[in-house]
Amino acid sequence: MADRGAPGRDAIDGVLAGLYGDREPLRAGAAGTAGPTGAAALEQISAYPRIEPVPHWHLISYGMTELYEKTSDNHRHSGCGFEFTFRVARAPTETEPPAWALNLLWYLAEHQAEIDAWSSSQPVRLSGPIAPDLDTRLRAVMFVDDPELPWIDTPHGDVGFLQVVGLTLDEVQAAELWRMDSFQDLFAAKFSLSVTEPGRASALTDPEFAAAAAAGSAADGSDTNRLVMDVRWSVVDGAAIVTVGAAEVDSLRRMIQARLPHDRSLLVAGPTHRVRFAPGTSFRLREYPPRQPDKPYHHLTLRLPQAAVAAVADALRPIAGDHPVPGLPLTVHVERSELRDSTGEVVD
Structure with missing residues (x-):
């Protein structure tokens, strides 16, 4: 050589x-x-x-x-x-x-x-x-x-x-x-x-x-615009249900608090579903079906006024069950998460 x-x-x-x-x-x-x-x-x-x-x-x-x-x-x-x-x-x-x-x-x-x-x-x-x-x-x-x-x-x-x-x-x-x-x-x-x-x-x-x-x-907020976690969503009669795991809900809460008050959106990306939390003058939700065969993601955009950010953050609690957001057609459903050790085995 x-x-x-x-x-x-x-x-x-x-x-x-x-x-x-x-x-x-x-x-x-x-x-x-x-x-x-x-x-x-x-x-x-x-x-x-x-x-x-x-x-x-x-x-x-x-x-x-x-x-x-x-x-x-x-x-x-x-x-x-x-x-x-x-x-x-x-x-x-x-x-x-x-x-x-x-x-x-x-x-x-x-x-x-x-x-x-x-x-x-x-x-x-x-x-x-x-x-x-x-x-x-x-x-x-x-x-x-x-x-x-x-x-x-x-x-x-x-x-x-x-x-x-x-x-x-x-x-x-x-x-x-x-x-x-x-x-x-x-x-x-x-x-x-x-x-x-x-x-x-x-x-x-x-x-x-x-x-x-x-x-x-x-003071500065977060420059992280994307959070990867297992998230799913559904919309029934104009009301959205966002499902996340108990082990990940605290990270989502903190990230929303570090992004939206600074006029920045946050994309939560899961294997099949994605949710974008975005600042807005009033609450709005919009569904987007998969657009490309190689990117089969179901998208949901939630626009939140600043006054609603704290209410959404409060609903993101690591307690299994449904947590409705007061005053909004939005519920956070928290699933029990399995804790795993360093080898990937489920622990009690």
Whole structure:
């Protein structure tokens, strides 16, 4: 492969040389080989051991961009337009980066089409703990610009560096209830270089952090315009019934309170049904049948005047049963939710 020339790889090497000089990184994966699941999304992951500002591994992927030749029609960006980086806490005796961190980067690269890390401004919930064999509360990731690696111009287009950052689920909710960039700034002020420490507690256990996130949400509202959950609806004689699970109703309540008072709508997307809560001058509901065979969603739009937002939020309680909204042809039906452990088994 060396004979082919690698202008994309050389450009990445160049920006890393600006940060690390002539230090040689550890390298995981060999040119042309596939990751653990068989997909050849990444060619290599380089790992630099760091001491400052806190001990950590700085991991950088090779393969999300066009390393050797231009093959895409997008002449502005190289490949996906970015490489992943990951900063993982390092013990003083560690001589190699943890396998779980490498595997996570392989996984994110292989599932980039579904995750859409570059375009998505929201955190991504994982199917389990970020490090399966460790005692960790981190079960999601967000993507931030790597604080030490600038955008670069390569012969194949621009390349940025998206850093993967591990989050707890309550941190995900705090981020979704606020502006993502503001949450990221608050997070970076607490955790140097946004290093991921699997054993850490939630940042929200820090009263100052929690208060700042809550105040920011109250002042700015949320920039999360879509909430994915199991939702259904029906309309009978002009009255709507919206059905949600007890385990998810609190998230919906908080999101409505963080969106509609700031004149922003919220789409709740389920497998077959979708409900859009939107601000309006008076209450209105409108049904939309499925429009495309490949998108068989039943849509309902509920326009709520500001005076009705609090009443709807009050009806969203984690108690199984029907909760009519006073003064509106709207009922929230809450179903009992099954609680599951980390393996997916139902627990009592």
